[in-house]
Amino acid sequence: MTKGVILLDDELEMKLIVRLGINVVALLVVEYLVPGFVLASFTAAIVAAIVIGVVNTFIRPILQLVALPISVFTFGISAFLINVALLWLTAMFVPGFEIASFVTAIIASIVLSLVSWFLHKLASE
Numbered sequence: 001m002t003k004g005v006i007l008l009d010d011e012l013e014m015k016l017i018v019r020l021g022i023n024v025v026a027l028l029v030v031e032y033l034v035p036g037f038v039l040a041s042f043t044a045a046i047v048a049a050i051v052i053g054v055v056n057t058f059i060r061p062i063l064q065l066v067a068l069p070i071s072v073f074t075f076g077i078s079a080f081l082i083n084v085a086l087l088w089l090t091a092m093f094v095p096g097f098e099i100a101s102f103v104t105a106i107i108a109s110i111v112l113s114l115v116s117w118f119l120h121k122l123a124s125e
Contacts, residue, residue, distance in 0.1 A: 088102060
């Protein structure tokens with residue numbers, strides 16, 4: 001019985017590692033495509049992917065819930081701007097991860113969403 005629990009933990013760990021890898025690759029693709037989006041090293045990309053994952057899991061849902069009335073009124077634009085702001089703030093706190101301007105953060109957020117969506121779809125098949 002404990003063997004099944006360990007297997008479940010191993011599967012969960014593997015899924016987390018795969019998701020982290022996909023997010024790191026997505027960040028590196030965005031760095032390649034978007035001028036002003038800079039990752040100083042591969043380690044910075046890994047740390048940025050982890051921080052973005054934690055921020056998107058814990059902080060973003062709270063902010064989106066608080067901003068829900070505004071989001072309904074603006075047809076979701078405020079939800080998008082929350083994602084942009086969180087990406088930009090993450091770059092401020094992770095050493096070796098820089099975003100040159102808010103406009104760069106907007107473009108990077110769009111590209112990151114598209115690349116990440118594509119890679120996750122590719123990995124799920």
